[in-house]
Amino acid sequence: MEKMRHLFPLILLPLLLLSPHSHVEAAKGFIxxxxLNFVLNGNPFFAHGFNAYWLMTLATDPSQRSKVSSAFRDASGHGLLVARTWAFSDGGFNALQYSPGHYNEQTFKGLDFVISEARKYGIRLILSLSNNYATFGGKKQYVQWARNQGQYIALDDGFFTNPVCQGYYKNHVKTVLTRVNTITRIAYKNDPTIFAWELMNEPRCQSDLSGHTIQEWIREMAAYVKSIDNKHLLEVGLEGFYGSSSPHKQFNPSSQVGTDFIANNLIPNVDFATIHSYPDQWLSNSNDRFQLVFLSKWIDIHLQDSKSIIGKPLLITEFGKSWRDSGFSIHQRDALFNTVYDKIYWSARTGGSAAGGFFWQLLSAGMDSYRDGYEVILSEATSTSRTIALHSRQLRRLGKVHRKK
Known part of the structure; x- marks a missing residue:
C-alpha cells in the first residue's frame, strides 16, 4: 500500500534490552x-527488522541526523537487526536524482550517513531502488522524464516496457551500487552493511494482468543488478499477490495487480521472497477478528509456497496496524504483531521458510509530521516495544540452538 499519503521514559525489563552496540560484529561478512535460511559466516541469521523510509530524507539535513542515530540506537537496543529504507527520491524537493542521471550530492551524502550510522550500530539495510507510487517520484516521474524527451507513453505502467525508462532505471541502479561512501570510503556494492537490494517498492502493472510485463521486467532488472553486484542478495519488493493463473489467487484481498508471488520469486536472480500485509487497509469494512484470521491465512499460504514451490527464504517486509482505524487499541496492534511474530518463530523453529519480519514504521521522538498511524516509537515504552524486544530474544535463542546442531 501507499503508506506516505498522510505526509509532509524507556521502561523495559532489563533482560529484554540489549546494549546499543550488541550487534556491531554482525557488520562483518555478507548475508x-x-x-530456506539466511546465514552470516555460516551461522543462521534472522532478519528481525523495521521500516524507516525517511532515513535518507532526514540525513540530508545535518541538523536532523541525530534522529537517524536515535532510531538506530533504539532499534539496536531492542534487538532489531535490519532496516528497510529508500535509496531513491526522484524529482521534487531535495531529490536524490533531480533529473535523469543527475544527482544531488548533499542528498547522496545523507544516504552515505545512513549506511555509515547503520554500520556503527550493527544494523543491516535493505535498500529499495524505486517506487511504484508517485511519492518520492517513482515510476510516474521516470515516465514523465521520458515524455519530456519526446517518448509517447500512454500509461505510467509504460515504465516497465519503454526503453528510455528502462535506461533511466538501469542508470540509477548503477549509480547507487557503484557509489563510494564519502564517510566509510567503501563502495555500496562492497559494503556488507547492506543486507539486500530491492528492485521496487510494491511493483504493480495493472495494465497487464497476465503478469508477463512485470515478469520480464523483474527478470531483466534482477540480472542487471547482479551483473554489477553479485555479493549482495536481491528481492523484488512484492506484496505477495498471486497471479491470475495461480490456484491461490482466491487468497488475494483485492483484484489482480499484474504480479505473481510464485512466478516472480522463481526467477533465479531473486534470492528471497517477500510479502506485505495490511488487513486494516485491504479489509477495511471487516472487524478486527476477521482481519487477524485473514492475516494468519495470508502468512501461512505464503510460507507453504516459499518452502514447497519457491524454495527460498520469506521475509514479511511490511506489516502494521494504524491507530487511525475506528475502534483502534494498542491491544489490537499487539495482537497483530504477535500473530506475525509467532508465525515467524514457529516456522523458523520447524524448518520453515520464515526468516524475519519488518513492521511499518519506526520513528524517532519529535517526528510528528511523519506520523501516519502506523508509527512505533520505541522510546515511548509501550507494550508494542516490549513485544518487539521479546521476539528478538526468542530469535536469538533459536539462532543459538541452530548453531549447536
Missing part, C-alpha cells in the same frame, strides 16, 4: 542464503 547469504542457504536453502
Amino acid at each position: 547469504k542464503t542457504r536453502g
Whole structure:
C-alpha cells in the first residue's frame, strides 16, 4: 500500500534490552542464503527488522541526523537487526536524482550517513531502488522524464516496457551500487552493511494482468543488478499477490495487480521472497477478528509456497496496524504483531521458510509530521516495544540452538 499519503521514559525489563552496540560484529561478512535460511559466516541469521523510509530524507539535513542515530540506537537496543529504507527520491524537493542521471550530492551524502550510522550500530539495510507510487517520484516521474524527451507513453505502467525508462532505471541502479561512501570510503556494492537490494517498492502493472510485463521486467532488472553486484542478495519488493493463473489467487484481498508471488520469486536472480500485509487497509469494512484470521491465512499460504514451490527464504517486509482505524487499541496492534511474530518463530523453529519480519514504521521522538498511524516509537515504552524486544530474544535463542546442531 501507499503508506506516505498522510505526509509532509524507556521502561523495559532489563533482560529484554540489549546494549546499543550488541550487534556491531554482525557488520562483518555478507548475508547469504542457504536453502530456506539466511546465514552470516555460516551461522543462521534472522532478519528481525523495521521500516524507516525517511532515513535518507532526514540525513540530508545535518541538523536532523541525530534522529537517524536515535532510531538506530533504539532499534539496536531492542534487538532489531535490519532496516528497510529508500535509496531513491526522484524529482521534487531535495531529490536524490533531480533529473535523469543527475544527482544531488548533499542528498547522496545523507544516504552515505545512513549506511555509515547503520554500520556503527550493527544494523543491516535493505535498500529499495524505486517506487511504484508517485511519492518520492517513482515510476510516474521516470515516465514523465521520458515524455519530456519526446517518448509517447500512454500509461505510467509504460515504465516497465519503454526503453528510455528502462535506461533511466538501469542508470540509477548503477549509480547507487557503484557509489563510494564519502564517510566509510567503501563502495555500496562492497559494503556488507547492506543486507539486500530491492528492485521496487510494491511493483504493480495493472495494465497487464497476465503478469508477463512485470515478469520480464523483474527478470531483466534482477540480472542487471547482479551483473554489477553479485555479493549482495536481491528481492523484488512484492506484496505477495498471486497471479491470475495461480490456484491461490482466491487468497488475494483485492483484484489482480499484474504480479505473481510464485512466478516472480522463481526467477533465479531473486534470492528471497517477500510479502506485505495490511488487513486494516485491504479489509477495511471487516472487524478486527476477521482481519487477524485473514492475516494468519495470508502468512501461512505464503510460507507453504516459499518452502514447497519457491524454495527460498520469506521475509514479511511490511506489516502494521494504524491507530487511525475506528475502534483502534494498542491491544489490537499487539495482537497483530504477535500473530506475525509467532508465525515467524514457529516456522523458523520447524524448518520453515520464515526468516524475519519488518513492521511499518519506526520513528524517532519529535517526528510528528511523519506520523501516519502506523508509527512505533520505541522510546515511548509501550507494550508494542516490549513485544518487539521479546521476539528478538526468542530469535536469538533459536539462532543459538541452530548453531549447536
